[in-house]
Amino acid sequence: MKFLRYFLIFIPISIIAELIHLSPIMLFVISSLAIVPLAGVMGEATEEISFYSGPRIGGFLNATFGNATELIIAFFALKAGLFDVVKASIAGSVIGNILLVLGASMFLGGCKYKIQKFNKNVVETSSSMLLFAIIGLSIPAIFTHTIKNDLLTQKYEWLSVGIAIAMFIIYILGLFFSFYTHKDLYGSEHTEDGEAKWSLKKSVIVLILATVAIAFESEILVSSVEPMTEAIGLSEFFVGIILIPIIGNAAEHSTAIIMAMKNKMDVAIEIAIGSSLQIILFVAPILVFLSLLFKPMSIVFNEFELVALIVSVLIANRVASDGESNWLEGIQLIAVYIIIAISFLI
Template sequence: MGFLKYFLIFIPISIVADLMKVSPMWLFLLSSLAIIPLAGVMGEATEEISFYSGPRIGGFLNATFGNATELIISFFALKAGLFDVVKASIAGSVIGNILLVLGASMLVGGIRYKVQKFNKKVVEVSASMLLFAVIGLTIPAIFTHTIKTEALTARYEWLSIGIAIAMFIIYLLGLYFSFYTHKDLYGSEHQESGEAKWSLKKSITVLILATIAVALESEFLVSSVEPMTHTLGLSEFFVGIIIIPIIGNAAEHSTAVLMAAKNKMDVAVEIAIGSSLQIILFVAPILIFISLLFKPMSIIFNEFELVAMIVSVLIVNRVASDGESNWLEGVQLIAVYIIIAISFLI
């Protein structure tokens, strides 16, 4: 957590701001600053629980709760009918993890160490699954973008549900692969040493309270998105693809960079790629299923979101090919992310 714990003061401040009906821009900012440390608290609580549950269940909990903050934010966005923001945040998380987080990790680690090595086999498995996932999103999008709108009938509404089911099954099989049949490949990542600092009761209590607080702050955040974007002249795409992923994954991002600085590039790369994989194969399908409770959301992304994700995944596969990284590769990844961010801002 480190300095992020001081951001917890923004929780009561944001609640007071909401009661006082302050400007949506200020409410958006305050709730964002409150969510960042809460995501870190959830991650820390999950890590503590893993000491009691064992490496396998602990690994599953980390995978499940790793993107819980963004899942909660997206739930409220779905409820508010902000489908473009939700889909943009899915694409933005993938792009941000691969380009910004991995790039920052390589840059920081590369400044301290000339060359950093990571487990090539593990990264190749994750990168291949990520490529499959993006292909799964691309094919239906190309299909719907190349036929006339009036040709779409009601049966195509089930297209997204079918894709979501296929991706979720692949996610479960991926967990089985990494925690059972090929756990030897992952080694240290799933068998971290150390002792629990909290009791199991405290860990579970903290996790529940942090989740409730994230839900409250997410409702503030989502309610202020539309008026805030109108006030500042920003597009909802920019908020979804750049701002929300950074807010929801800030704690996880800082962990990846710190691991790289300690020459633990294996962990940093796995956080960046693994988180992207969870977003597409776990979070996106869950959101599709949840949307059935309100208004069904399609999993069809626009052309620019697709191109940005495809380019990002191809870059990861290229980076994974040699099992090494340096600071220049980090700069290049960050530069591509900045170009994409500017494009969405305009």
Template sequence: MKILRFLLIFVPISIVGEFMHFSPTVMFILSALAIIPLAGIMGEATEEISFYSGPRVGGFLNATFGNATELIIAFFAMQAGLFDVVKASIAGSVIGNILLVLGASMLMGGIKFKSQTFNKQSIEVSSSMLLFAVIGLTVPAIFTHTVAADLLNTRYEGLSITVAIIMFAIYLMSLYFSFYTHKDIYAAIPEEEATPKWSLNKAIAVLIGATVLIGVESEMFVGAVEPMTEAIGLSEFFVGIILVPIIGNAAEHSTAIVMAYKNKMDVAMEIAIGSSLQMILFVTPVLIFLSLLFTPMSIIFNEFELVALVLSVLIANRVASDGESNWLEGVQLLAVYLIMAVSFFIL
């Protein structure tokens, strides 16, 4: 995590670059490099606050701010009318967490340990919930291909809002399930015994400051997407489904890999699958609701995104079924991710 601190130098550099009108490609790279450490600091501040708020409130804060960076980036992209980028980033985050992050975690942990175990019961709950969430995204897409176009125009927006409300309600219920009625299921997940390094006021101030700076950087990042993709011939779809999730979740991804290397596979699994769950059940509905303030965004994903999502979630359920992992499973997940990334690149 210390290496992320050095990347903070790109925050002032990117701001200077914005005022000096650097090329879109340069601004895209600078703002991306600035967002990565800010996301890490936001996560660290949230973790510090959890020491003072207690495990239940802390868990909710981690769930809420876990994908805050991607939420902020998606908000500015949505405001700019880049709806394809927004939806691609949602799908890409789920795919990246399940295949890239989980695969890298299993590989790194498997290099050090012959096999690793995790809380099968809690991960099965999360992976089953993830399967439901993907079904929630799939049904509206099927609806668009089966309903007449004239009916679609009048029901399109209402369908997205209804599905978003249902998914958000399920998200709230899942929090109640994990923190209250069935918290014993998650008791086996190891927790770091540590004391806070920051005061509560400092943690809150850092969280607010990091959030504001991520907002500034995200606006510059999104503003550079269209001209940058035109300049170098890269599709906005590839940027949304591959680059945005990696940039937004870099700090969280590194944490999962480190935890797996320390033989804390429970934590790594929960980060990968839990983050995917939050993206669909929390971030997606919130974006749908926010889009009503300007241009309503549909919840309809294209065929490529849906196939990739469904396959990724099926893989997640398969991996979670035995409660064990090894380096070969990690290689297999990474291989599937690379195949998908290359395919998305040439689309």
């Protein structure tokens, strides 16, 4: 993770590139390379804060700020009216976490340990929540795809707002369930190794500065998306569903893989599935609410995005249902991700 700090040099480079109006392709690449280490710094700051707040609250903060980068990028895309990119990034984050991150964790962890075990009860609870979340995303899409366009009126735009409110309430109740009424279901809290290297004040300041820097870089990134896709012939769907989730969650993804290689599959699965849940139940509703400040955004995904989401959840549930994982199951998840990525590229 420390090598990512060398990439911080791309922050001043991105400022210069923006001032001299470098090509959109170069702006996209440079701002992406600047966001990746900033996400890592943000993760490190929340990890330091967890030494003071306790492992349970720390885990929640890690999950929340792990998705903060993508939320910031999506906000600027929302502001720019790139609704397809925003919705694709939501779907891409879920697909990437469930297939790529979980798959890579199972594969690399499985190469080191023949069989890795994890808490089956926690996975079943998270899987049922994930299934609910996918149903929540499917209903407005199925509804609008089965109704003729001339029958759709403005009042149906508020369907997404109503569903977003329901999903957000479920998210809050899910936190209450895991932190209070059924915290014993999740077993003992993960203990933090070592001691805090930073003071609480320094951790908070670094977290704030990293967030501001990510917001700045995200604006550069989003402004270059449309001209960049036109210049090299990429679809905005591919950028949203593959590139942005990888850029925004790179640091978090590497953490899950490192945990798996330390034979801490519970933590790796918690990062992969927990992050997916938070994207659907927290980030997506927040983006719908924020869109009301500009132009209302519906949570209506196209047919292929919807199928990809459903397939991802089903195969992840099947692979993780026995409380054990191996390298072959990891390869299967990665293979499905590659197939989906190729389909969006074409």
